[in-house]
Amino acid sequence: MKVTARHHDGVTILELKGKITIGVGDVQLREAVTEALQAGAKNILLDLGAVTTVDSSGVGELVSTYTTVTNRGGKLKILNLPSRVADVLQITQLITVFEVFDNEAEALASF
Amino acid sequence: MYSERHEFHLSIGSRFENIDLVQVVLNDTLEALGVEEGERHRIDLAVREAVANAVKHGNAQDPDKKVHVDFGVEGGTVVIRVRDEGAGFDPQAVADPLDESQKLSPDGRGLLYMRRLMDEVTHMEHPAGGTEVMLKKRIASA
Numbered sequence: 001m002k003v004t005a006r007h008h009d010g011v012t013i014l015e016l017k018g019k020i021t022i023g024v025g026d027v028q029l030r031e032a033v034t035e036a037l038q039a040g041a042k043n044i045l046l047d048l049g050a051v052t053t054v055d056s057s058g059v060g061e062l063v064s065t066y067t068t069v070t071n072r073g074g075k076l077k078i079l080n081l082p083s084r085v086a087d088v089l090q091i092t093q094l095i096t097v098f099e100v101f102d103n104e105a106e107a108l109a110s111f
Numbered sequence: 112m113y114s115e116r117h118e119f120h121l122s123i124g125s126r127f128e129n130i131d132l133v134q135v136v137l138n139d140t141l142e143a144l145g146v147e148e149g150e151r152h153r154i155d156l157a158v159r160e161a162v163a164n165a166v167k168h169g170n171a172q173d174p175d176k177k178v179h180v181d182f183g184v185e186g187g188t189v190v191i192r193v194r195d196e197g198a199g200f201d202p203q204a205v206a207d208p209l210d211e212s213q214k215l216s217p218d219g220r221g222l223l224y225m226r227r228l229m230d231e232v233t234h235m236e237h238p239a240g241g242t243e244v245m246l247k248k249r250i251a252s253a
Binding site (some may be wrong): 021022023024037051055056057059060061063064066067084088091092094097 | 126127128130149152154156160161163167185208214215216217218220221223224227228
């Protein structure tokens with residue numbers, strides 16, 4: 001998986017590309033979020049538009065990320081949720097946990 | 112590895128990186144059977160979960176232990192067997208990830224995904240040792 005970070009009005013946008021799966025992508029997601037938080041980020045927008053596969057470990061990492069950011073007083077939201085990833089979140093009834101946007105400007109304005 | 116009858120057997124080392132190897136062979140085989148992309152992805156995800164469980168929980172990532180994957184087609188149903196060389200696994204001991212208390216747990220969802228994505232999921236002790244999970248999915252094209 002490839003992670004690209006950029007910033008806009010106090011929101012760190014992490015663009016993820018590839019697979020968020022066990023032992024590889026999930027670790028990269030955790031490291032990217034940890035790095036952003038250590039750099040002072042509070043609010044994070046995860047752009048999943050180029051994510052091809054998420055397994056249960058990837059889902060677990062998304063949940064951990066959500067919990068970590070929320071517990072620090074920040075917000076974590078999702079941009080561009082592919083239907084396959086939405087299906088995976090739907091099965092475990094997590095789709096309602098995340099605030100999801102398909103328009104970046106609207107997502108950024110919501111923080 | 113392949114046969115004209117769309118069967119394969121793989122034995123992989125207990126490393127997460129090897130799951131992608133299984134995925135490539137599985138996807139190619141399902142494509143050759145005419146299984147459409149969405150269905151291939153669902154079967155792939157279920158098998159990923161089974162192999163990941165075998166690597167992580169069954170074999171505890173022991174490099175000396177293998178994960179064995181057998182793929183076949185029986186009467187229009189794909190049958191995938193994933194076996195580890197571990198000490199055994201009790202699926203009843205896994206907490207329900209849909210329970211409110213587990214909802215934000217970082218793990219424990221793999222078995223649910225297997226059951227929701229496949230028609231039938233069965234765990235059993237293998238005569239040669241370890242746990243075998245058998246995944247079945249009816250496909251229109253086989």
